[in-house]
Amino acid sequence: MTEPAVGAAAGTGARPDLDVDRLVHEPARLGILTVLSSVRSAEFLFLQSALGLSKGNLSSHLSRLEAGGLVEISKKFVGKKPQTSAALTPAGAEAVARYWAQLDRLRGLGRQDG
Amino acid sequence: MTEPAVGAAAGTGARPDLDVDRLVHEPARLGILTVLSSVRSAEFLFLQSALGLSKGNLSSHLSRLEAGGLVEISKKFVGKKPQTSAALTPAGAEAVARYWAQLDRLRGLGRQDG
DNA sequence: CCCCGAGGTTTGTGGCGCAGACCGGTTGAC
DNA sequence: GTCAACCGGTCTGCGCCACAAACCTCGGGG
Numbered sequence: 009m010t011e012p013a014v015g016a017a018a019g020t021g022a023r024p025d026l027d028v029d030r031l032v033h034e035p036a037r038l039g040i041l042t043v044l045s046s047v048r049s050a051e052f053l054f055l056q057s058a059l060g061l062s063k064g065n066l067s068s069h070l071s072r073l074e075a076g077g078l079v080e081i082s083k084k085f086v087g088k089k090p091q092t093s094a095a096l097t098p099a100g101a102e103a104v105a106r107y108w109a110q111l112d113r114l115r116g117l118g119r120q121d122g
Numbered sequence: 123m124t125e126p127a128v129g130a131a132a133g134t135g136a137r138p139d140l141d142v143d144r145l146v147h148e149p150a151r152l153g154i155l156t157v158l159s160s161v162r163s164a165e166f167l168f169l170q171s172a173l174g175l176s177k178g179n180l181s182s183h184l185s186r187l188e189a190g191g192l193v194e195i196s197k198k199f200v201g202k203k204p205q206t207s208a209a210l211t212p213a214g215a216e217a218v219a220r221y222w223a224q225l226d227r228l229r230g231l232g233r234q235d236g
Numbered sequence: 237c238c239c240c241g242a243g244g245t246t247t248g249t250g251g252c253g254c255a256g257a258c259c260g261g262t263t264g265a266c
Numbered sequence: 267g268t269c270a271a272c273c274g275g276t277c278t279g280c281g282c283c284a285c286a287a288a289c290c291t292c293g294g295g296g
Contacts, residue, residue, distance in 0.1 A: 026149045026173060034253080035140045035147065038228065045232035052274065059140060062255055067275050069253090083274090088262060090274055108229060114149075115222060117156050148284075166244075179285055181244055186283090197244095202293060204243060 025114050031076045032107040036061055037069050041104050044079060044096040052092040070094055078103050139228050145190045146221040150175055151183050155218050158193060158210040166206040184208055192217050 032038055039059045043050055050058075056066050070092075073079040078100030083092050096104075146152055153173045157164055164172075170180050184206075187193040192214030196207050210218075 026153045026175075028149045033147075033149065035142045036253080039140045039231075042228055042232040063274070064256070064276075065254055068277095071275090089272080090261085092274065104232075111225065114152065114156060117153075117160065144283095150284080167242095176286060177244060178246080178287075182246090182284080185245085204292085206244070 025110070025117065028110055028114075029103060029107055031072065031078065032103050034069070036065065037073055038107075040066075040069060040073065040094070041078065041096065041100060044094060045101065045104060049093050049095040052094070055094065073100070076103075139224070139231065142224055142228075143217060143221055145186065145192065146217050148183070150179065151187055152221075154180075154183060154187065154208070155192065155210065155214060158208060159215065159218055163207055163209040166208070169208065187214070190217075 032041060036059065040055060043055060043058055052066065052070075055061070055070075056063065059066070061069070070079065070081060073094075074081045077097060079094045080097050081092060081094055083090060085091065146155060150173065153175075154169060157169060157172055166180065166184075169175070169184075170177065173180070175183070184193065184195060187208075188195045191211060193208045194211050196209070198205055198207075
């Protein structure tokens with residue numbers, strides 16, 4: 009086995025600092041999550057105009073976030089028009105918090121002298 | 123009201139908050155830049171073990187950063203072995219600073235009530 | 237000579253972000 | 267009744283790109 013402990017390093021051993029949650033890390037989704045962090049629940053159109061995303065893009069990001077359990081999508085009818093809203097789940101809130109914490113840690117690497 | 127000024131929104135009008143520098147935003151590269159922020163110059167192997175990246179991955183990220191003018195790559199020979207080092211350029215330092223500032227701004231969106 | 241390891245670079249490829257086309261259903265204008 | 271717009275969402279096509287594996291080069295054994 010030649011003991012690849014750390015010397016080899018060629019493997020997939022990314023340092024935890026870089027192992028950021030990609031689901032959250034994507035700017036568009038981070039924007040969504042950030043908005044939801046403050047408003048707790050937001051309508052589709054609001055998110056779209058607030059973030060400047062195209063419908064398709066927003067929809068797919070929302071789906072992805074829902075699949076990951078970070079947001080909850082609720083669809084209701086207002087009059088006869090469908091209306092989609094998104095809200096952060098507890099897991100989502102935690103993921104966001106963890107994300108910021110991780111970024112802070114990463115940022116900290118640059119502040120201390122090597 | 124027809125008012126397509128901003129209402130249309132379907133266009134490519136991403137809010138500046140989300141318009142983050144993708145070159146910096148990538149975790150691996152952010153790690154590289156962060157390390158370079160503190161040490162000013164680092165050897166390839168050091169970066170590799172510090173960040174836990176594979177050779178190829180590190181090499182391509184470094185190339186990309188160089189292409190973007192954020193880092194400067196210098197290759198010399200130590201004995202008979204090639205040795206690659208990377209250092210932050212002024213533009214790179216600025217890009218990193220701007221990146222963090224932007225993230226702070228984005229994060230701030232979540233803290234204030236909407 | 238062949239083989240191997242160290243140090244990097246180039247290549248292959250699967251995944252994903254993005255915008256726009258299409259799909260319903262509804263409402264208002266003509 | 268027809269047409270267009272709005273709302274919401276899916277799907278498709280495109281292009282980029284992160285990742286790792288293959289490859290290259292040089293030096294040192296056996």
